[in-house]
Amino acid sequence: MTTLGSPMTPFLALDKGKLEANIARLRGRLKTPLRPHLKTAKSVEVARMLFDGQAGPITVSTLAEAEAFAAAGFTDILYAVGIAPDKLDRVVTLRERGVDLVVLLDSVAPAAAVGRARIPALIEVDCDGHRGGIAPGDPVAAEIARTLHNGGGEVRGVLTHAGESYFADSPAALVAAADNERRCAVQVADFLRAEGFQAPVVSVGSTPTAHFAQDLTGVTEVRAGNFVFFDLVMAGIGVCDVQDLAMTVVTTVIGHRPDKGWILTDGGWMATSRDRGTARQRVDQGYGLVADLDGVLLDDLLMTDASQEHGILSIRPGSAAELPDIPVGTRLRILPNHACATAAQHDQYQVTDSSSAIQAVWPRVRGW
Numbered sequence: 001m002t003t004l005g006s007p008m009t010p011f012l013a014l015d016k017g018k019l020e021a022n023i024a025r026l027r028g029r030l031k032t033p034l035r036p037h038l039k040t041a042k043s044v045e046v047a048r049m050l051f052d053g054q055a056g057p058i059t060v061s062t063l064a065e066a067e068a069f070a071a072a073g074f075t076d077i078l079y080a081v082g083i084a085p086d087k088l089d090r091v092v093t094l095r096e097r098g099v100d101l102v103v104l105l106d107s108v109a110p111a112a113a114v115g116r117a118r119i120p121a122l123i124e125v126d127c128d129g130h131r132g133g134i135a136p137g138d139p140v141a142a143e144i145a146r147t148l149h150n151g152g153g154e155v156r157g158v159l160t161h162a163g164e165s166y167f168a169d170s171p172a173a174l175v176a177a178a179d180n181e182r183r184c185a186v187q188v189a190d191f192l193r194a195e196g197f198q199a200p201v202v203s204v205g206s207t208p209t210a211h212f213a214q215d216l217t218g219v220t221e222v223r224a225g226n227f228v229f230f231d232l233v234m235a236g237i238g239v240c241d242v243q244d245l246a247m248t249v250v251t252t253v254i255g256h257r258p259d260k261g262w263i264l265t266d267g268g269w270m271a272t273s274r275d276r277g278t279a280r281q282r283v284d285q286g287y288g289l290v291a292d293l294d295g296v297l298l299d300d301l302l303m304t305d306a307s308q309e310h311g312i313l314s315i316r317p318g319s320a321a322e323l324p325d326i327p328v329g330t331r332l333r334i335l336p337n338h339a340c341a342t343a344a345q346h347d348q349y350q351v352t353d354s355s356s357a358i359q360a361v362w363p364r365v366r367g368w
Helices: 018-030 044-050 063-071 085-096 111-116 140-151 165-169 171-194 206-214 232-236 339-343
Strands: 010-013 058-060 076-082 098-103 119-127 154-160 201-204 248-256 262-265 288-292 299-307 311-315 329-336 348-352 359-361
Touching: 010 018, 010 098, 010 201, 010 288, 018 206, 018 329, 044 063, 044 359, 058 140, 063 085, 063 111, 085 098, 098 111, 119 140, 119 171, 140 171, 154 171, 165 171, 165 206, 171 201, 248 339, 299 329, 299 339, 329 339
Parallel strands: 010 348, 058 076, 076 098, 098 119, 119 154, 154 201
Antiparallel strands: 010 248, 248 262, 248 329, 262 311, 288 299, 288 329, 299 311, 348 359
16 A cells, blocks of 8 residues: 655645545535636646536636646636736637637736637726736726727626735634625626626635625626645634645655754755745744644644755744654655645645545646
8 A cells, every 4th residue: 555655755645535525615605606716736636526527617827727627628717817918829729629718807908919819808806906907996997898899809707806815814804805805896897787798707706705705696606726725824814724734745854953943854945835824824834834644733843944955843933842853754744834835846646545545646737
């Protein structure tokens, strides 16, 4: 039997049971259709689990993902990153193969080129000042839509993402973020319809808001991606528990620095990323929590620093816990701050059952 003691470290371990439970939890609470964002998992196998083995509507963050999922039979795809003109040929190629690939616009400049290529688009709405998109109430939405339509394209609708929900610090704040997300998207969709555009799609979503939305009136689809794995940022804002994290990085102890209170591993930032997403939260988890190979957390032991191929483990600042005596060669798990960033460092998942036996190896999509 192949176990987590077999592959060369560092590597990604994926608990299939927790993955299934995370998927079931969100699907169970949503009445609005889910268009999962696959930027976290970047895995055909995970995508199929989301649709009971079938191919459903998905969201991607790169054209490499769109191409890989299209090759696996997914034909309803939203590319949820503003489109660069030099990428339109790849979009057209996929559409000519029968893939309904939709792109994103938030300015007039690329709308004419997208229209000439006969590509449908959503207009991105900035609901919380987090990133790209137009402000709700900005009349430029009609100008973008008109330019797209006149060029020969289709105004498919609107999209927004409550990026600031990742910094919420209470259930009430998460509920408010979800409500604002919905309200902003519906406002712009209604405006476009009043201007003569059908705008059938109203797309919202993030993992926090998908789990806390109380009213999705006017919304036609919800996007979320991190929820399949969860991470310490999601646990820190109360979207999940630490025990729900389905993905960990398995590392090996390679040395000790008792003079510094350090345990050294072979899992540096190339294996875990440099994401410090919990640093802004009430509890800073360093670069990640540490567990043994069975998944049992080690008392107040954190990955507190990292160089390229070295991880540094030490006791949480202010804790009275003692540094455990962990021999060289011992394998440990690192629970990540940000599942998307950590998974992006790896080519594949070692998929386990509840006994830590490896059932399968699932490849990940890489590149752009």
